[in-house]
Amino acid sequence: MANYKKYVDEIKKNYDIVIYEKNYREIILKEFEYSKFLQDYFQEYMDKENGLDLNWSTLMVLFIKASKEKNVTLVEKYHKELRKYKSNYYVEYVLGEINLMYYGDLFKAKDAFNNALKLKGDDGDCYYNLGFIYYLLGIFEKSFEFYIKAIKYSDYTLNPENLKNKAISSILFYYKLVEKDEGKLKELCNKDYKNMTNEEIIKTLKGEALNEE
Known part of the structure; x- marks a missing residue:
């Protein structure tokens, strides 16, 4: 575990963050200030998991920073070190x-x-x-089933409307590709999804795709 000193220095040098035993939870939560869902998840994860220590926290901060910077080499480097700890949703998603x-x-x-969903099952x-x-x-x-679930859980994402629009478009493409019914596809395309609840959107798309009125 002596490596954590090296990581502490790395975090201080590269990000001007001083991390130690009593503040690492706060620092990790601050990394997710853009997402209440991730903050809530990590708050619970850190409360429940035994064995999390300063070594874990420094690796986790560096992993998060590397993922935000889209530095695949560093993400993989820190992930190798994180394997000794129980995984979390964010690591699996990245x-x-x-x-x-x-x-x-x-x-x-x-x-x-799939591993990420086992750890956080509501991620659209x-x-x-x-x-x-x-x-x-x-x-x-x-594919259709998972796009439907994406709509169902879209409110638990950073940009719910964007995700819903992508999922709806993908389902419409599925309907065209698999069902090959241009008339019903046109009918679906003319629906006002913006004024529907998630449940109503799902019911509409599933009902039309299954040829149910």
Whole structure:
């Protein structure tokens, strides 16, 4: 665990942050000040998990910083060190993004996003990414299911409206690709989704896709 001293110095040098035993929780939560959902998640994670220490916290801060900077090399470096601790949702999600967007490894990305959902089951972005992965794999029914879940849990994301719009567009594309019914597709495209609740959007899209009135 002596490595934490090296990481403390690295954080001070690169980010002008002084981290120690009594303030690391506050520093980690501050890294997620843009997202109440992530703050709540990490507050609970740090409260419940035994064995988290200054070494973990320095690695976690460096991992978060590297992920924000989109530095894949450093993300992977710090992840290797974090493996000795119980994983968390954020780590798994970042690994999923890297495998999907950087390496194009759909199967590793799928595993990482599924792991993330096991740790935080209400993340709409994870569901959307899995929908996209299943679409690329040609498993369209599964893709549809995950896009629906993305809409269901969109309110637990940074940009709910953007995620809903992406998921709706993806479902409409699925409807065109799989159902090949231009008339019903046009009807779906003309729906006013902005004035619908998530439940109403899901009911509309599922009902039309399943040819139910």
